[in-house]
Amino acid sequence: MTAQPPSSQTASDQAASPPDPRNTAVLTITCPDRTGIVAAVSQFLFVHGANIIHSDQHSTGAPGGTFFMRMEFHLGGLDLAPEPFERAFARVVAEPFGMGWRLSYAARPKRMALLVSRYDHCFLDLLWRVRRGEVPVEIPLVISNHEDLRRDAELFGLPFHVVPVTRENKAEAEVEQVRLLHEAGADFAVLARYMQILSGDFLRGFGRPVINIHHSFLPAFVGANPYRAAFQRGVKLIGATSHYVTEELDAGPIIAQDVIPVTHRETPESLMRLGRDVERRVLARAVAAHAEDRVLVEGNKTVVF
Amino acid sequence: MTAQPPSSQTASDQAASPPDPRNTAVLTITCPDRTGIVAAVSQFLFVHGANIIHSDQHSTGAPGGTFFMRMEFHLGGLDLAPEPFERAFARVVAEPFGMGWRLSYAARPKRMALLVSRYDHCFLDLLWRVRRGEVPVEIPLVISNHEDLRRDAELFGLPFHVVPVTRENKAEAEVEQVRLLHEAGADFAVLARYMQILSGDFLRGFGRPVINIHHSFLPAFVGANPYRAAFQRGVKLIGATSHYVTEELDAGPIIAQDVIPVTHRETPESLMRLGRDVERRVLARAVAAHAEDRVLVEGNKTVVF
Amino acid sequence: MTAQPPSSQTASDQAASPPDPRNTAVLTITCPDRTGIVAAVSQFLFVHGANIIHSDQHSTGAPGGTFFMRMEFHLGGLDLAPEPFERAFARVVAEPFGMGWRLSYAARPKRMALLVSRYDHCFLDLLWRVRRGEVPVEIPLVISNHEDLRRDAELFGLPFHVVPVTRENKAEAEVEQVRLLHEAGADFAVLARYMQILSGDFLRGFGRPVINIHHSFLPAFVGANPYRAAFQRGVKLIGATSHYVTEELDAGPIIAQDVIPVTHRETPESLMRLGRDVERRVLARAVAAHAEDRVLVEGNKTVVF
Amino acid sequence: MTAQPPSSQTASDQAASPPDPRNTAVLTITCPDRTGIVAAVSQFLFVHGANIIHSDQHSTGAPGGTFFMRMEFHLGGLDLAPEPFERAFARVVAEPFGMGWRLSYAARPKRMALLVSRYDHCFLDLLWRVRRGEVPVEIPLVISNHEDLRRDAELFGLPFHVVPVTRENKAEAEVEQVRLLHEAGADFAVLARYMQILSGDFLRGFGRPVINIHHSFLPAFVGANPYRAAFQRGVKLIGATSHYVTEELDAGPIIAQDVIPVTHRETPESLMRLGRDVERRVLARAVAAHAEDRVLVEGNKTVVF
Structure with missing residues (x-):
């Protein structure tokens, strides 16, 4: 404890x-x-x-x-x-x-591992905030299922591990990811638009908090393609939700949420672009709150001081 | 046309x-x-x-x-x-x-009928705004399934009709409501927290736009008790949605939405109280847009100029 | 104490x-x-x-x-x-x-006196919130320099005192206002768009907190006609500020502020109309905070718990 | 034309x-x-x-x-x-x-020059957005009065020119800056927290739009140290304003503004940190609007379509 x-x-x-x-x-x-x-x-x-x-x-x-x-x-x-x-x-x-x-x-900041795929906005925003001292963490490693963000990670001096994930190798890939996380002494992990669903085995194997950013105002638009779903429903706000990952998809305790107004002029693509600003803001807020021990979890809800 | x-x-x-x-x-x-x-x-x-x-x-x-x-x-x-x-x-x-x-x-403002139950916040807010000239409408009548708001309506000089609705008399009650609406020459109707679901027969019988305010950020928390559902999910924002009523519950074209931030300190009751401010703001915005012919409907979506 | x-x-x-x-x-x-x-x-x-x-x-x-x-x-x-x-x-x-x-x-709610002129929006909003139990106060009296809002006050069962204020009688009028406030046992007073500047004599004579709503985002647009000034400067947000009244105009400790976005399409008149929604929201928030003993003043600043 | x-x-x-x-x-x-x-x-x-x-x-x-x-x-x-x-x-x-x-x-995007000093937040945010295609511009050069951001600029493959500015050499430095801007074919310039005041000679010499980000909600807190001034006044919101630069300091036509709520808990330093998020968001919005020809200037005001 x-x-x-x-x-x-x-x-x-x-x-x-x-x-x-x-x-x-x-x-x-x-x-x-x-x-x-x-x-x-x-x-x-x-x-x-x-x-x-x-x-x-x-x-x-x-x-x-x-x-x-x-x-x-x-x-x-x-x-x-x-x-x-x-x-x-x-x-x-x-x-x-x-x-x-x-x-x-405070003298022993938490060690935050980052999992990313191809989108750079949440990833870069977190790296920049850590560099500026806005989020009190150390980043021992970055894990991705793609090569795309290697250069960005390395410019910040961070070890970048590619663990490709396919339908076939998913279980082994997760074993490897958990091994890397433990080896690096990660206290928690952040899915900075990591585009794979983590299994219960991963969560139990890692055994520490995992924070995700979902690109909708949960519980609206659970699952894939929330911007397309938002476009089809004709909503007038789009949002983002950062939450702890549990086995049930997009159902874990919510840490932070925010929205921005949109109009009929948007397309699914422009919603996606506008949404990036909300996603990175919400994820940064959630990660800072976690890093500063301001989040207490009780059942499926959070207290955020 | x-x-x-x-x-x-x-x-x-x-x-x-x-x-x-x-x-x-x-x-x-x-x-x-x-x-x-x-x-x-x-x-x-x-x-x-x-x-x-x-x-x-x-x-x-x-x-x-x-x-x-x-x-x-x-x-x-x-x-x-x-x-x-x-x-x-x-x-x-x-x-x-x-x-x-x-x-x-502009010389012939739209005639807006109001349907209410017991909550006064959306109702009074609209009456104030109409009195101040903020919303260009005339109000030919108010229909309620309860007596509670009679005095408020009458202070504004508005005819107040009570049409009680029970499980048994619902069809007849709707026939009576439609008759009153037509008799009053209503161009559209607003459900200012009217706590009954309108049937397809009502909608076809009236044949004109009906605007509702739903006390959640749709499509999250469709149906009854959205504040309780929001509390249980532990969301960090609560919202309200104003939309045109269609036969499918809470699924009509959205005109306006807004949210406010909430914390772990809220109870279902305090969410309800906070939500009232959002509900009346969102409904007023939607009603003004409709009254000024700024809303065009296409399929299940709106263009709001 | x-x-x-x-x-x-x-x-x-x-x-x-x-x-x-x-x-x-x-x-x-x-x-x-x-x-x-x-x-x-x-x-x-x-x-x-x-x-x-x-x-x-x-x-x-x-x-x-x-x-x-x-x-x-x-x-x-x-x-x-x-x-x-x-x-x-x-x-x-x-x-x-x-x-x-x-x-x-809690068993002894504060007694809040209201000072009003001709604008009804902040006034009605406060009356309605008190009626709903959202703001834990009693309202022993309303003082105005005009007759306009008498009917609204009386519908809520409130004593309404008209004390006309002119350039010539201002000092006497303030003496009368202070007398009425003391007689009614007011614990604090709220200027709900009261359009006269209170003198230091009034403030010392009353000797209790006075809360004002200023229709701009202070310290921008101090003084008269802030919406016109906002229009001329071409700002993209308009706001409202609720503060404790001190002898220096619009310079007292700020309790609450908020803004809404506006565009080039607005006129001074439409800014005034849009601003009403912000004014009443901000004033209600400040009054509730004061009534619940959540505001502590230190020098020219507030701590709002 | x-x-x-x-x-x-x-x-x-x-x-x-x-x-x-x-x-x-x-x-x-x-x-x-x-x-x-x-x-x-x-x-x-x-x-x-x-x-x-x-x-x-x-x-x-x-x-x-x-x-x-x-x-x-x-x-x-x-x-x-x-x-x-x-x-x-x-x-x-x-x-x-x-x-x-x-x-x-659209086939000929505008050429945007960046002027920076030591703060990296607005600068990096613009570079990321341009890299992602969110802002349709080309960046022919970056000018700074300090070496600090050279590495960041060069990682994006951008020419980085240091023109030191002192009280003594300011006029010559501006001549050199204008020469560099013309040589690079800049269509407009953006002061991404460039910490020097530009003279009328610079503005006339360059002869093209210059966009600034000011770290307050103008017209509140004109001039230096707005976060300290905001702290001392005890405001409950802090903001940022992006505007075209004119000879009169912080008085040019406003393109975009935004604010965030703050509490008594903040210090001038934490206001500065929170403000960075608003500054970069507001500047990005203003720059995108300018780049897409959505800003028309009339006198001291803008129309932003």
Whole structure:
């Protein structure tokens, strides 16, 4: 449940005034709702010298509901090294309240693998945002079923692996993809318009979150060719949806959605072109939220702080 | 196909400078696409002294495509009274090009009937807008299956007819509704959150356009309880769709759509409350477009100029 | 600083499951930022049986920054009546941390006075939302400098006072307005397109928050005729801004803003018509936020939870 | 006034069915409003075999108003080569109506020069869009006052010229920039976050349109550091404006604007980061509109078809 602490020096003494933005951590919690949770967590952090920067909470409200919390805090004044701090938190707070929890350290950004096919827009947009520091991740590898985007990947200095996928070799191809992902130490994977459906075997084999961008406003236009379907239905908005991948196609928990207005003047082709801008914006938003531990999943829904 | 001209005085001589906004007409055309249409229409209008104020056109483009046009013009300089003008247009332009066409006069606003149940938001919003002159219509009557909104209707000086609808009397109730609509001379009807499904018999009996507001971003969440369905799916946007009613539920040509962002904090009830703002905005936009002859229907899609 | 508690019965025993939404309170806090605030507040609430429903916090971050918090909680399990509860909070938590704070009870909605002139759109929209329960306020009176909206006010059962304002009598008129507001026990006032500038004397005399809706995207187009100014500049968006009124015209803390796209086709008149929809939406959002104690003011800026 | 026709072969016989999208032209017209303009233009095009694909028109309406039109048509059936076609149009239509006009051929895309400094977001976004065919231009050169973006430009195969600009050498630097632009045959220039103010001498020397992106919702926050100014004013939306450059800073005709919502949580730095997404979207929209001859300028305002 808990990530490995990056190193013991994160517990060193706090800098006088402008605190190091890398010397922070995020604690996320999911547990049965009851009174006293906020008090217990904030008291624990206060006592151990963790200075809360942001705090968000949510409750599903009904009796028997679920409580969600995200707290971001500075580690500079911590009186324990990360490991004993986590052990203490588990014993003193998490266990009594039956919490599922995770602690992520800014000093150890998540490792994001990218799966792509031929479309470059979502791919380039993510690479550029990572380069600018907008999305706190490292990219250990790019996997594609085509050669097309090799040059773009390599210009950003990224390993590019082509794993061709055919109807016949799909199972083996997925085994190879999962092997590459594990070898690269990927914490999560992003399908940046990767044009193959992942099997349950892949998802179980990888065992970590996979984020997809679907080019429609789900649940409208599930499946292939949503822009053509939108054109035929004559909708006045087109959209994009980023969601966690589950075995059921286009049915996983939604992280982000957006739309843009369109008119009768559009063709399926121009819808596709306009849609690219929404797709890359929505995917970037979802990936940033995941990378910053702002997404908590409960059943088929997300809490996005 | 053509509306009755309001009166012969519309062909009187034009005022010197600020032309009377009521002394205008809108010509809408749908026909097989070919070269020369714009030239023929604009030449005809020019020759007869009609001064074009706005012009919009659209073509579905493919060979064998359809051409749509809307032209708004001043009647002040017309050299013919409306009736002979229409006859001449039919003979000289419309017939050679195989046009479906309609001429509407600002001096004769459309008569809009309202069907309502218990929700007041779309209903009041339309009444306010009509009172302010934002939507160029007259409202000859309001029909409801409940008493609830009687007082609101009567404060606006509108005849309010209650036609109770039960599973048993539905066919007769619809006959009565159609009779009231015809008696009131309604040019079109608006279902301002009217909570009954209209049968094909109603639609054929009335024989004129019926506009509905559906409280979801169609084609997502067709049918009853879309806010509950949206809540369960965990979408991050909720929307509303205004469309012409056809026999197939929630499947008619879409006139307008819009959405607003929502978060995990919403309940089905708060979605319903937030949705009211979108519903009334979208319905008002669709009704205004229809009232101003800016909507042309082709198959299951609309052109909205 | 603290509101009067509604009555001692709010401390009665909690209903078994679905807690009464009226039996809640909101605590808002502004204080110098330091560690331990969240722990102290949440501990105090927990110990006294207040069950936190929502919690938001914000810090301006810099050393010497300001901390803002809003906590909404159920009163059903409270072990003290409101008055001793507030006294205990003041002594145990607020004073040690140097907090400015306020406690508002859902059972005692704020009293909102409306000032209007001739435009009805913002006015009617607010009345309708209050009637539907969307904005938790009572409206003790409406003040206008014109007779025009008397009938609308009276249909909603609201006292309507006309205080004519001329260049000559402005000072006296404001004295009369302030007298009416105090007599009616108004907690805050909303200028729903009230077309007179309020003097510093009015603001000091009333001594409570006044919310205005300005029909532009401030700070663009300060002052009179913003739609005309927007037309002349040729902007592609028009907007509205709701803000607290201060002595400097259109310069008070902004609560909410929104815009809609416009094109070259608009005239100053059509901008004004389109703008009405944005104005009423933005004002309603600001008024609801204020009524729900979600707005904290710091200098010339707001924190809106 | 007229562009050089691309070549005589554009007048060759039309392909049977799917007409070549490159074999089209756009005619834009600005002239005093009077009756008969649409009839004259459409008649001329029809007679010479030009098949209208799209047509837009606008009139400023008042007596003595201005008429604007944009017509896009296929050249395949043209009975004249471009040059005699243009001469005929000038003599038969344009002169009698006192038209300013321009004819642009899809086969000869405009040549867009880019001026950049250190920010890469608008620059890269435009390069990607051009590479994908979203914006119909050729890029003959990139000019910068810094070396930073050389590698990005060269990866796209674009000539990259550094012209350092200091307070002392500004006049000479501009002379050199204008020389480079003319030498490269630039039809227009885009300031993709170029951080120097262009003088009137530059604008007159280049003599062609220059498009800028300003990082605020003009006319709010003219000048330097708009994000800091937005932060200090506490606005709830930030925006971007793309406009033609004139001698008066940030006051030229606006082509496109957009905004995004922001909250009290943002810092000047995070506003800058969020703003980048709006800036690149707005600039891309403005550049595409210009490249497709959809922008007509009249005084300090634009008509964007």
